Amino acid sequence: MNLLTLQNTLETHIIEALKVLSYYDDSINITIETPKDKSNGDLSTNVAMQYARVARKAPRKIAEELIEALDVSGLPIDHTDIAGPGFINFYLKDTALHNVIPTIIQKGETYGNLSLGKDTKVNIEFVSVNPTGALHIGHARGAAAGDSLARIMTKAGYDVTKEYYVNDGGNQIHTLAKSIEARYKQLFDIDADIPEDGYHGEDIITTAKAFKHKYGDTYLEKDGYELFKSFGVETLLDGLKVDLNRFDVSFDVWFHEKELYKNHDVESTVKLLKDKGYTYEEDGAVWLKTSEFNDEKDRVIIKSDGSYTYLTPDIAYHHNKIKRGFDQLIDILGGDHHGYIDRLQAAIEIVSGKKDILDVEILQMVKVIQDGEEVKMSKRSGKAITLRDLLDEVGKDPIRYFFAARSLNTQMDLDLDLAIRKTTENPVYYVQYASARIHSVFDQADKLDLSYDPKLDTFDALNNEKVNDVLALLAAYPETIEASAKSRSPHKVTTYIHKLATAFHSLYNSDKFITDDTKKTIEYLTLLKAIHIVLVDALTLIGVSAPEKM
RNA sequence: GCUCCCGUAGCUCAGUUGGAUAGAGCGCAACCCUCCGAAGGUUGAAGUCGCAUGUUCGAAUCAUGUCGGGAGCGCCA
Numbered sequence: 001m002n003l004l005t006l007q008n009t010l011e012t013h014i015i016e017a018l019k020v021l022s023y024y025d026d027s028i029n030i031t032i033e034t035p036k037d038k039s040n041g042d043l044s045t046n047v048a049m050q051y052a053r054v055a056r057k058a059p060r061k062i063a064e065e066l067i068e069a070l071d072v073s074g075l076p077i078d079h080t081d082i083a084g085p086g087f088i089n090f091y092l093k094d095t096a097l098h099n100v101i102p103t104i105i106q107k108g109e110t111y112g113n114l115s116l117g118k119d120t121k122v123n124i125e126f127v128s129v130n131p132t133g134a135l136h137i138g139h140a141r142g143a144a145a146g147d148s149l150a151r152i153m154t155k156a157g158y159d160v161t162k163e164y165y166v167n168d169g170g171n172q173i174h175t176l177a178k179s180i181e182a183r184y185k186q187l188f189d190i191d192a193d194i195p196e197d198g199y200h201g202e203d204i205i206t207t208a209k210a211f212k213h214k215y216g217d218t219y220l221e222k223d224g225y226e227l228f229k230s231f232g233v234e235t236l237l238d239g240l241k242v243d244l245n246r247f248d249v250s251f252d253v254w255f256h257e258k259e260l261y262k263n264h265d266v267e268s269t270v271k272l273l274k275d276k277g278y279t280y281e282e283d284g285a286v287w288l289k290t291s292e293f294n295d296e297k298d299r300v301i302i303k304s305d306g307s308y309t310y311l312t313p314d315i316a317y318h319h320n321k322i323k324r325g326f327d328q329l330i331d332i333l334g335g336d337h338h339g340y341i342d343r344l345q346a347a348i349e350i351v352s353g354k355k356d357i358l359d360v361e362i363l364q365m366v367k368v369i370q371d372g373e374e375v376k377m378s379k380r381s382g383k384a385i386t387l388r389d390l391l392d393e394v395g396k397d398p399i400r401y402f403f404a405a406r407s408l409n410t411q412m413d414l415d416l417d418l419a420i421r422k423t424t425e426n427p428v429y430y431v432q433y434a435s436a437r438i439h440s441v442f443d444q445a446d447k448l449d450l451s452y453d454p455k456l457d458t459f460d461a462l463n464n465e466k467v468n469d470v471l472a473l474l475a476a477y478p479e480t481i482e483a484s485a486k487s488r489s490p491h492k493v494t495t496y497i498h499k500l501a502t503a504f505h506s507l508y509n510s511d512k513f514i515t516d517d518t519k520k521t522i523e524y525l526t527l528l529k530a531i532h533i534v535l536v537d538a539l540t541l542i543g544v545s546a547p548e549k550m
Numbered sequence: 551g552c553u554c555c556c557g558u559a560g561c562u563c564a565g566u567u568g569g570a571u572a573g574a575g576c577g578c579a580a581c582c583c584u585c586c587g588a589a590g591g592u593u594g595a596a597g598u599c600g601c602a603u604g605u606u607c608g609a610a611u612c613a614u615g616u617c618g619g620g621a622g623c624g625c626c627a
Contacts, residue, residue, distance in 0.1 A: 407563090
């Protein structure tokens with residue numbers, strides 16, 4: 001019996017007992033949790049306190065009655081007691097958690113897979129940076145967050161599509177084309193200024209050189225605007241893909257804004273909005289009544305000059321996603337876009353008639369610290385710390401771990417000097433070391449011709465506190481996945497990984513795995529195998545490798 | 551001025567559908583390798599959970615106010 005089923009069974013038994021005592025009230029939710037401090041038992045419930053009002057009795061008194069009425073004879077519970085203001089604590093039998101070991105070994109990397117998101121198609125859109133330069137550190141955070149979340153939700157059973165929206169229809173692309181054109185002309189020593197608000201990054205010069213290499217001087221006289229545009233988008237996008245690839249982030253769909261115009265999605269969406277009666281004309285512009293759906297005011301969707309605002313194709317884009325059959329849309333946006341959420345959600349509700357189909361996760365800013373001072377970043381000036389720099393100087397694993405360790409919605413500092421230092425100050429080495437250590441133990445065992453036994457189901461030698469700590473964590477893996485997926489919080493997996501590594505290192509220092517006692521050795525090796533399976537799987541979820549040697 | 555996010559140990563951060571003595575890493579102090587990898591372990595010092603009031607058996611968590619940091623308030627994207 002695993003921990004989740006045990007909790008569920010226990011809950012059923014408690015409800016039965018409450019009914020016997022005629023206290024039962026279905027509006028009170030029964031929660032069974034694992035106490036932070038294990039001296040408070042392996043499982044605990046606060047029902048007695050919750051029922052204090054209903055039963056009109058002291059919580060401890062209710063707890064006593066409840067334990068009397070509770071039948072746990074069929075469960076692997078050693079004893080039960082009452083503590084503090086009225087908590088009921090359950091202490092499991094020593095052997096209760098042993099069977100998690102064969103379960104894990106049998107299921108392998110599918111251990112912890114859930115059917116939480118069964119039949120739910122989810123689209124996660126993230127990064128979606130305009131191809132006007134390299135990815136900087138903030139984008140890296142978005143990439144790590146989106147990719148990790150996608151992996152976790154996939155493990156939880158959702159049908160996940162990772163999508164990147166390429167804004168190749170807007171003003172910034174116009175500026176990009178003009179910037180490349182200027183750099184191109186400069187390559188021929190022609191005096192050309194980069195436009196106001198243009199892009200000054202190194203990659204623009206590289207792109208201009210590539211353009212020159214391919215087309216020579218053809219477009220010095222001839223108008224090459226459209227070509228500068230498409231060549232620029234294509235070249236810069238390829239560059240982004242290279243970096244993302246190195247960061248172990250991939251996308252299932254690259255969606256181009258241009259498609260929305262080509263397919264007349266924008267037109268038909270505008271028509272739909274008009275047909276539904278949520279638009280009106282004022283000052284020569286067309287407005288959408290988003291204020292009727294929780295936005296602070298109405299928004300223009302067609303400007304008085306006839307062109308669209310940024311919002312309009314974006315509504316069409318989300319509409320397009322819904323038409324592709326997604327049940328849930330998740331956008332991961334930078335903190336500077338939070339003012340945009342209300343109007344987008346309002347528009348999506350008008351289009352789809354559904355309220356909660358779009359879930360926007362906001363990623364707060366990353367403050368970069370170097371030499372003890374904040375580094376201000378600006379993409380346009382080209383003075384940004386790029387993902388590429390980070391990959392070159394720090395490496396993929398520490399960066400992904402670092403981002404995955406923070407909750408999305410918190411501002412964070414990144415001390416570059418620290419990150420680059422590659423010392424034990426970076427906890428990623430701590431968890432990777434756990435994996436390397438297990439490998440090393442298996443190497444030693446191999447010399448003695450010993451290995452784990454996948455069929456083993458009794459573990460008589462594994463009965464100390466350190467072992468139980470590890471087993472409890474292994475048993476808690478599925479619920480960690482569930483909590484992480486439900487709350488869209490990849491960092492919960494990272495916290496779990498760290499706990500598991502700590503429990504393992506502690507065990508390693510207190511117990512000797514390989515001894516003359518062959519039976520005991522094999523039991524330990526089998527436990528280590530299970531730890532390793534879970535450790536590697538959890539690390540994979542956040543995009544971090546588990547090296548065999550370091 | 552209005553809206554959103556954040557404020558927890560010296561530093562970086564967990565913990566918030568209200569629960570037991572508020573946790574981790576780094577840094578600091580002291581111990582542990584004749585023994586499977588010391589990139590490790592054990593122990594310790596370190597906190598008015600920004601502040602105030604309220605809600606109740608119980609508040610870091612909820613409400614109101616307030617102070618500090620960040621972001622957003624376009625017919626920009």
